[in-house]
Amino acid sequence: MKLIALCLGACLSVVSLAANASSTTYVRYQHLGKIGYGKLVEDSIYPLKGDIFSDSSLSSRKMSVRDVNLLLPTKPEKVFVVQAQKQLGETQANDYQFSFKLPSALISKGVPIQIPTDAKNIEYSSSLVVVIGKQSKNIDTKQASAAIFGLTVGGDLTEPNWLQRDAHSLRAKSADGFAPIANEIVRGLDFTRIHVSSKINGKAINDDALAEMTYSPAEVVSELSQYFTLKPGDLIYIDLPTHTVEVKDNDVVSVSLNGIVKVENKIMF
Structure with missing residues (x-):
């Protein structure tokens, strides 16, 4: 029974990884009085230039999540x-x-x-x-x-x-x-x-x-x-x-x- 549970857990993990493999995560944040969007990669945020919903590009600089205030999306x-x-x-x-x-x-x-x-x-x-x-x-x-x-x-x-x-x-x-x-x-x-x-x-x-x-x-x-x-x-x-x-x-x-x-x-x- 324990072996079955372990197998099921492993299978779910594989499915989750496959489902998330091509996904990208974004956050809206406030930093030094300015509000913007950025791409979230682990604990780092790469700011976006332009309008996230129409025309934006990714900045090469990055910030730590700990240094910003995360806002409503x-x-x-x-x-x-x-x-x-x-x-x-x-x-x-x-x-x-x-x-x-x-x-x-x-x-x-x-x-x-x-x-x-x-x-x-x-x-x-x-x-x-x-x-x-x-x-x-x-x-x-x-x-x-x-x-x-x-x-x-x-x-x-x-x-x-x-x-x-x-x-x-x-x-x-x-x-x-x-x-x-x-x-x-x-x-x-x-x-x-x-x-x-x-x-x-x-x-x-x-x-x-x-x-x-x-x-x-x-x-x-x-x-x-x-x-x-x-x-x-x-x-x-x-x-x-x-x-x-x-x-x-x-x-x-x-x-x-x-x-x-x-x-x-x-x-x-």
Whole structure:
């Protein structure tokens, strides 16, 4: 039994390495009062010149991660939340459920999430987050693939009692800190090999292959573009229903993408 477990672990490591082999990681940072993007290689950042979403080049100089302040990955105009779990045999657009968050709900990893005092219970859904790289409207899935800059992970916090009480999801999903997100953006990942794993207080909640449970990022982006103009830096949280848990005071929740990007925050009531 122990041998089987070791073999499975080795196989997963090989799959993870293969999936991440051609990927590139970027971060947004502040250094000496200036904000920029850079390519992250281990503990070093290589600054980018120009606009990361349209025309940029890599600088030869590098900085240590320890010497900069890592920021939210983008300054989005819009932050969408999409529930897009596939049901066997169903491929219709009405499988999608859309909602949104205010950009002010975004919070970086490591920052405690202070829950409002009148919240009764909080649900945390782990999410794959799509980062838009091109302005897009009414696009098909092929065009949507080209419109995606990269991927990261985050958490979708919801207060279900507020959701029932209000006529909309604004308060229930957009309170300050209700959208934790990793600092890194990853490009070049193969969707068929993406795994998102979640933990609460160090205990695994789930580890899922996204290709088996959700529409592809391109399908989600295409569907959203039928209703909204997507702009560079916009974020789309794709919720993973099997990764939804109710959180309590002092819980620490983490979400990881292929083991290379992680967001982790402490919940405080």
